[in-house]
Amino acid sequence: MVQDFLKTTVLAASLLLSSLPPAAAGPHLDALRQRGVLKCGTSEGTPGITMPDREGNWTGIYADLCRAVAAAVLGDATKVDFVPTTTVTRFTALQSGEIDVLSRTATVTLTREAQLGLRFAPIWFYDGQAIIVPRKLGVTSAKQLSGATVCIQQGSTSELNLSEYFRTHGMTFSPVTVATLDAVEDAFFSGRCDAYSNDSTPLIGMRLKAERPDDYALLPERLSKEPTALAIRKGDEQFYDVVRWVVFALMEAEEMGVTSANAAELAINGPPALKRLLGSEPGLGKALGLDERWVARMIAAVGNYGEIFERNLGKGSRIGLDRGQNDLWTRGGQIYALPLR
Numbered sequence: 001m002v003q004d005f006l007k008t009t010v011l012a013a014s015l016l017l018s019s020l021p022p023a024a025a026g027p028h029l030d031a032l033r034q035r036g037v038l039k040c041g042t043s044e045g046t047p048g049i050t051m052p053d054r055e056g057n058w059t060g061i062y063a064d065l066c067r068a069v070a071a072a073v074l075g076d077a078t079k080v081d082f083v084p085t086t087t088v089t090r091f092t093a094l095q096s097g098e099i100d101v102l103s104r105t106a107t108v109t110l111t112r113e114a115q116l117g118l119r120f121a122p123i124w125f126y127d128g129q130a131i132i133v134p135r136k137l138g139v140t141s142a143k144q145l146s147g148a149t150v151c152i153q154q155g156s157t158s159e160l161n162l163s164e165y166f167r168t169h170g171m172t173f174s175p176v177t178v179a180t181l182d183a184v185e186d187a188f189f190s191g192r193c194d195a196y197s198n199d200s201t202p203l204i205g206m207r208l209k210a211e212r213p214d215d216y217a218l219l220p221e222r223l224s225k226e227p228t229a230l231a232i233r234k235g236d237e238q239f240y241d242v243v244r245w246v247v248f249a250l251m252e253a254e255e256m257g258v259t260s261a262n263a264a265e266l267a268i269n270g271p272p273a274l275k276r277l278l279g280s281e282p283g284l285g286k287a288l289g290l291d292e293r294w295v296a297r298m299i300a301a302v303g304n305y306g307e308i309f310e311r312n313l314g315k316g317s318r319i320g321l322d323r324g325q326n327d328l329w330t331r332g333g334q335i336y337a338l339p340l341r
Helices: 001-018 027-035 061-074 090-096 110-113 158-168 183-189 200-209 236-255 264-269 272-278 284-288 293-302 305-312
Strands: 040-044 081-086 118-120 125-127 129-134 148-153 173-178 195-199 215-217 226-228 231-233
Touching: 027 061, 027 236, 040 061, 040 090, 061 081, 061 236, 061 293, 061 305, 090 118, 090 231, 110 118, 125 200, 129 158, 129 200, 148 183, 148 272, 158 173, 158 195, 173 183, 183 195, 183 200, 195 200, 200 293, 231 236, 236 272, 236 284, 236 293, 236 305, 264 272, 264 293, 272 293, 284 293
Parallel strands: 040 081, 148 173, 148 195
Antiparallel strands: 118 231, 125 226, 129 195, 129 215
16 A cells, blocks of 8 residues: 555656756846857967967867857857956956856865855866976976066966965965966066966966977976866856756766767667767756757767867877876766766
8 A cells, every 4th residue: 555655656746747847047047048149258368278269269178168058058059259358357257247157267166156156067177286487497396496486367376375385395485466368478488487377287378379388397296276167157046057067968978978970870879878868868958948959969069078178188289188187087087977867
């Protein structure tokens, strides 16, 4: 009797849930769809992260993440307006509504999320703070920089990390705080600073801009953990759910072997889990208030997480990074999607 009652209750609940319409869109998602374009806050131009190419097309892992969001929400990965921001203006641009998402190397911290009215999506890229110096300085370790002048971008986490590192090792330094990326690069390359500290990947990209890149070297130490992610304003849980699961879907696609080349075929002839992911079997879109083909569109437009990484930062790119922490958990990295079901 009890077992029959439980079976009946579970069946009734399942039928009720399956018949529910998608949740009503939140205010941000509604406004975004009415406008028809995603306003994506970027960096001022960081190779491999967010940077326009010679034709003005934005490239980089965070530019492609914006395209994925646009493909999911608006049905078209090209419906993106890229808005450059500095380390000083990036969060105010998001808070004021000038941009819908901040998609650049913004480190996820407690104070930023708790005090600035932000929600961070899952970690998109793991990095660490480093220091670059001219080789002619004769320095091979950060521990040789006591008394040095160090360039830092205003509004970043770099100055606090640098101060703590120097204090921990009984050293001193003189900070040269600069507001914009162009200005800090000019200050470093012109010799106003002995060194420049930022996340390691932007430093690698900046080094490539030098007239003679081999004249500069990154020191081996990593001063901090810099987990970075896309950010949105607090206040629209459905939009947050969408960007959160966009990130996980791109990661899941790599783990399941879904690429821009085979997604269309797998949506038709793949196993049930892939058909569900790619929308030929319904469920995932309805849960988020999206159509069922949202993942398939993203993959067709930008590829899976691994494709995005390799194209912009990997060994075949100018940056030439190993995957490292940004590899799948099955290969020793930290890229891990929650279950899409």
